[in-house]
Amino acid sequence: MTVFAIVDCNNFYVSCERVFNPSLNGKPVIVLSNNDGCAVARSNEVKKLDIGMGSPIFKQKAIIEKHGIHVFSSNYALYGDMSQRVVQVLSEFCDDLEVYSVDESFLDITSTRTDQRIELGRAIKATVKKQTGIPVSVGMAHTKTLSKIAVRLSKKSPKADGVLDLTDHKHHDRALELTPIDDVWGVGWRYARFLKVYGITNALQLRDADKNFIRKKRSKRNPVDRGTERRPMLSPGQKPLTEKKHHRVTEFRETRLNPFRTQGSRDHLRHTGRRKAPKGAPDRRHGHCVHHDRPFQAGKFLLQHKVHAPCRIHQQQPRNHPGCPDRP
Numbered sequence: 001m002t003v004f005a006i007v008d009c010n011n012f013y014v015s016c017e018r019v020f021n022p023s024l025n026g027k028p029v030i031v032l033s034n035n036d037g038c039a040v041a042r043s044n045e046v047k048k049l050d051i052g053m054g055s056p057i058f059k060q061k062a063i064i065e066k067h068g069i070h071v072f073s074s075n076y077a078l079y080g081d082m083s084q085r086v087v088q089v090l091s092e093f094c095d096d097l098e099v100y101s102v103d104e105s106f107l108d109i110t111s112t113r114t115d116q117r118i119e120l121g122r123a124i125k126a127t128v129k130k131q132t133g134i135p136v137s138v139g140m141a142h143t144k145t146l147s148k149i150a151v152r153l154s155k156k157s158p159k160a161d162g163v164l165d166l167t168d169h170k171h172h173d174r175a176l177e178l179t180p181i182d183d184v185w186g187v188g189w190r191y192a193r194f195l196k197v198y199g200i201t202n203a204l205q206l207r208d209a210d211k212n213f214i215r216k217k218r219s220k221r222n223p224v225d226r227g228t229e230r231r232p233m234l235s236p237g238q239k240p241l242t243e244k245k246h247h248r249v250t251e252f253r254e255t256r257l258n259p260f261r262t263q264g265s266r267d268h269l270r271h272t273g274r275r276k277a278p279k280g281a282p283d284r285r286h287g288h289c290v291h292h293d294r295p296f297q298a299g300k301f302l303l304q305h306k307v308h309a310p311c312r313i314h315q316q317q318p319r320n321h322p323g324c325p326d327r328p
Contacts, residue, residue: 003117003167005107005140006147007090007124009083010155010162012103012134013041016082017072019133028069032057036073085132093124106144114167121163141166148185149175149203176204 009015013031018024028049031041038054039046046069051060057071064071083102091097096108112120121138128136139151146166153175154164166175182192184203198213200206 001110001142002108003110003112003140003142004144004147005094005109005117005121005124005138006100006144006151007086007105007107007128008137008139008151008155009086009103010135010137011041011043012083013074013079014043015134016075016079019082020078024070028067030057030064030069030071032071032073034074040074082132082134086128086134086136089128089131090124092127093120106147109140117165117167118163121165125162135162137162139164139166145185146172146175149179149183152183153178173204176207177202179203181206 014024014029017029017031026045027043028045029043030039030046030051032038033040036057038056039051039060040054042051042053049063049067049069051063057064063069079102086103087097087099087105090105090107094107094109098106100106109117109120117140121140124138125136128134137151137154139147139149139154141147141150150164150166154160154162157164166172179202181187181195181201181203182189184206187195187206195201195206200209
């Protein structure tokens with residue numbers, strides 16, 4: 001069975017600032033967004049002060065002055081360079097590497113023996129810290145979702161000390177019970193609010209929920225089951241190949257001037273299919289082509305021959321004759 005390991009840089013933006021300014025170690029630090037409006041990275045000292053992610057900085061001025069918090073503007077060139085250094089170190093431990101974000105990467109460690117996984121995680125943590133100065137945490141599990149839960153718990157457990165292996169099923173129930181529904185990968189705040197209404201407040205309750213209920217109300221797949229499929233891992237710097245398909249259904253309606261002339265209605269453009277006609281409404285999908293003296297239906301034939309419907313003045317001639325006011 002496939003085993004994934006996720007390497008997550010702790011408070012990445014703050015850690016990058018501390019690498020080049022060691023005097024900030026152990027002090028509260030905040031890194032701001034592009035326009036210096038919101039907090040996008042916080043040190044552990046700041047998190048204890050209940051300053052949330054994305055919190056507007058102008059609302060926290062009193063707390064910043066009281067606790068002497070160091071505030072920095074974001075430096076994305078620096079963060080991108082440090083991220084590449086971390087990925088380069090990780091590539092020495094595993095060939096199957098997927099860069100998920102600027103501070104997270106998935107490793108396929110299926111070939112690693114069970115009794116050597118914790119040792120591998122501690123080696124990764126120590127090597128990245130030594131060569132880049134960035135502290136990281138490692139979580140391991142059979143799915144990517146469980147590995148993200150593992151790395152989250154590893155940061156909060158003194159016993160785990162930044163490395164946690166959740167490949168053993170006997171630890172799943174306890175780990176899922178400790179994970180709030182808001183922290184499950186793939187569950188946004190709207191979906192979390194919806195689930196809480198039905199009494200689902202943690203990942204364990206979500207896993208044990210009725211699958212028919214989940215499919216009916218929201219997604220076709222339970223978010224806890226994400227990551228079970230086998231996907232090709234990406235090498236550092238390789239861009240994923242994505243295939244997007246766009247489907248559009250266009251309906252036609254008749255004009256008041258000419259019942260045989262139809263035009264596309266932007267109000268009827270839908271990705272889900274045709275809008276149902278009201279009960280008892282006439283069928284407007286059929287007409288009569290004067291030029292060919294035969295009936296036609298909406299579709300390709302209509303698009304090709306709709307110019308041959310009679311004009312409102314010259315009823316005996318096609319609408320495309322010279323001088324016709326309805327000539328398209």
